[in-house]
Amino acid sequence: MSLGARLRQLPFEVRQYLLITGNYWAFTLTDGALRMLVVLHFHQLGYSPLEVAMLFLFYEAFGVVTNLVGGWLGAWLGLNRTMNLGLALQIVALAMLMVPTAALTVPWVMAAQALSGVAKDLNKMSAKSAVKVLVPKESANAQSALFRWVALLTGSKNALKGAGFFVGGLLLTLIGFRGAVIVMALMLVGVLGLSLWRLRADLGRQKQKPKFREVFSSSRAVNVLSAARLCLFASRDVWFVVALPVFLYDLHGWSHWTVGGLLAVWVIGYGGVQTQAPYLTRLVKGDARAVTVGWALALAGLPALLALLPLAAIGWLVAGLLVFGVLFAINSSWHSYLIVHYARAEGVSMDVGFYYMANAMGRLLGTILSGWLYQVQGLAACLWVSAALVALSAAMALALPRDRVQRDTEQSDMGG
Numbered sequence: 001m002s003l004g005a006r007l008r009q010l011p012f013e014v015r016q017y018l019l020i021t022g023n024y025w026a027f028t029l030t031d032g033a034l035r036m037l038v039v040l041h042f043h044q045l046g047y048s049p050l051e052v053a054m055l056f057l058f059y060e061a062f063g064v065v066t067n068l069v070g071g072w073l074g075a076w077l078g079l080n081r082t083m084n085l086g087l088a089l090q091i092v093a094l095a096m097l098m099v100p101t102a103a104l105t106v107p108w109v110m111a112a113q114a115l116s117g118v119a120k121d122l123n124k125m126s127a128k129s130a131v132k133v134l135v136p137k138e139s140a141n142a143q144s145a146l147f148r149w150v151a152l153l154t155g156s157k158n159a160l161k162g163a164g165f166f167v168g169g170l171l172l173t174l175i176g177f178r179g180a181v182i183v184m185a186l187m188l189v190g191v192l193g194l195s196l197w198r199l200r201a202d203l204g205r206q207k208q209k210p211k212f213r214e215v216f217s218s219s220r221a222v223n224v225l226s227a228a229r230l231c232l233f234a235s236r237d238v239w240f241v242v243a244l245p246v247f248l249y250d251l252h253g254w255s256h257w258t259v260g261g262l263l264a265v266w267v268i269g270y271g272g273v274q275t276q277a278p279y280l281t282r283l284v285k286g287d288a289r290a291v292t293v294g295w296a297l298a299l300a301g302l303p304a305l306l307a308l309l310p311l312a313a314i315g316w317l318v319a320g321l322l323v324f325g326v327l328f329a330i331n332s333s334w335h336s337y338l339i340v341h342y343a344r345a346e347g348v349s350m351d352v353g354f355y356y357m358a359n360a361m362g363r364l365l366g367t368i369l370s371g372w373l374y375q376v377q378g379l380a381a382c383l384w385v386s387a388a389l390v391a392l393s394a395a396m397a398l399a400l401p402r403d404r405v406q407r408d409t410e411q412s413d414m415g416g
Contacts, residue, residue, distance in 0.1 A: 019198055020083070024127040025160045026191040027087060030094070030184040031120050032164020033171065036263070038109070039245050040169060040256045041177045053242045053371025055106065058114035060364030064357050066121040080195075086123030087192040089115050094185035098178055121360060125353050162267025169260020221342045221401050222351050226358035228292070228396040229335050233359055235389035236328055237366025239303070239382035243374035244321075247311075262318070266325050273329035287402040288338060295334060296394035299327040300387055307383035341403075 035056075043052050093115035096108065171180035245263065248254040254262075306320040339355040366389075373381045 019195070020127050023083060023087070023191060023195050024123060026188060027090060027120070027123045028160045029164045029167065030090060030188060031116070032161035032264075032267070033168030033180065033184060034094070034097075034116060034164075035241075036165045036168030036245075036260045037172055037177055037180055038113070039242065040172055040249070040259065042109070043246060043249065044256075048371075049242050049246050049375045050371040051106075052246070053367050055109055056113060056241070056367045057364070058110045059117035059120075060360055060367055062114045062117040063121040063360035064364060066118045066125075066360075069353075080126075082122050083126035084192060084195050086119040086121075086126065087188055087195060089119035089122070091185050091188050091192065093119060094181045094188070097181045098185070101177070117360075121356060125356055159268045159271030162264040162269070162271060164264075165260045165267060166257070166264030167260075169257040169264075172260075173255070173257045220399075221403075222339065222355060224396060224399045225292075225335060225338055225342065226355045228296075228393045228400075229339075229355060230358040230362035230365070231389045231393035231396065232296070232328075232331060232335065233362035234366035234369070235299075235303070235386045235393065237363050238369045238373065238386050238389065239379065240370070241363075241367045242370040243379050243382045246374060247379050262321075266321055269322065270325040270329040273326050274333040289397060289400040289402050292331075292334060292338070292397040292400055293394050295327070295331045296390055296397060299324070299331055300390035300394060302327065303383040303386035303390070307380045307387070311379055338400075 038055055039052055042055060043049075047055075093112045096112040096115070097104070099108070168180065171183065175183070240263075245259050248259050248262070249256075302320060302324050306317065306324075309316045309320070311317055339352060342351070369385060370382060373385060
């Protein structure tokens with residue numbers, strides 16, 4: 001039996017989920033590659049770490065706005081349309097970067113990055129929201145299935161983003177900056193065509209159109225989790241986005257593809273751990289609050305320990321980076337499950353959009369701090385701030401409700 005025939009035999013919801021995941025994979029591959037291309041190419045052109053970080057200012061800032069408005073658009077237009085709009089905008093952003101090097105001025109690159117930020121968060125919000133729409137509601141193990149589907153989508157996405165880091169560094173070495181963005185744009189044109197053809201037209205669209213003021217969540221659990229998410233992602237990006245690649249390139253003399261390769265291995269491993277999060281989170285027993293706080297505290301001490309170690313010994317840094325990836329992946333995947341669990345069945349895209357607005361604000365804060373702190377104080381300062389931000393995330397999670405959401409997951413996993 002051919003692959004196409006096998007796919008047609010799958011339930012409709014599963015086929016839609018696979019299409020959304022494939023769409024998300026392709027987008028994420030180009031997103032990771034583009035980030036690595038911009039960091040390494042413009043640092044090579046003589047930009048300081050803070051100047052490189054500022055190239056991502058609009059990328060992250062527009063992501064905040066997109067997540068706030070995107071959930072509302074998804075409820076009005078349907079998640080298929082917001083997902084396809086994200087793909088189209090990424091193609092436009094890549095096309096803007098195809099100009100000759102002399103034309104790649106800071107305002108032009110920032111504008112292209114702004115479009116890319118809008119595109120990324122439209123695509124991500126649509127994919128995460130669509131999972132809740134597609135998971136069968138009548139299943140006795142619906143919560144467990146929801147956690148596994150979210151974990152698979154999130155974990156596989158991050159594995160592809162890691163591959164994108166490597167692809168970006170490799171393409172920069174082999175065919176240069178302009179050639180790399182052309183190749184990625186052509187790939188996304190094909191993906192957009194398939195998505196327009198096969199993705200369901202009314203996915204996630206509400207019958208009663210929501211008012212814009214409803215984008216601000218009235219759920220205490222969603223608001224608390226969003227604040228914790230902001231601090232969590234700022235704690236990663238404060239040392240990972242700009243400081244670490246520049247540190248490896250400048251102080252240790254690593255090549256572009258070697259830096260991209262290490263970050264790729266990290267993010268791929270991080271994504272692999274996320275797919276196993278439904279099983280790993282059972283290592284910390286308790287309700288939603290206890291599990292969230294427990295895993296955050298497990299993560300908080302690691303950046304502080306790395307800051308105390310001699311960073312010139314690259315082995316310590318790489319080993320610590322890998323352990324940080326494991327713990328961060330579990331925290332991130334658990335948060336991703338909780339937001340889909342807490343979100344309203346009607347208007348899921350709005351709650352998820354609000355949550356990822358906070359996620360984008362955390363990335364924005366972390367990115368700016370990464371360039372500034374590294375430039376004035378070095379990598380150790382970035383690690384200390386990372387530890388403080390994780391601790392703050394744990395403190396905020398103390399205000400979460402004591403839902404026994406994990407019990408459903410444990411019972412279902414034990415039953416097969």
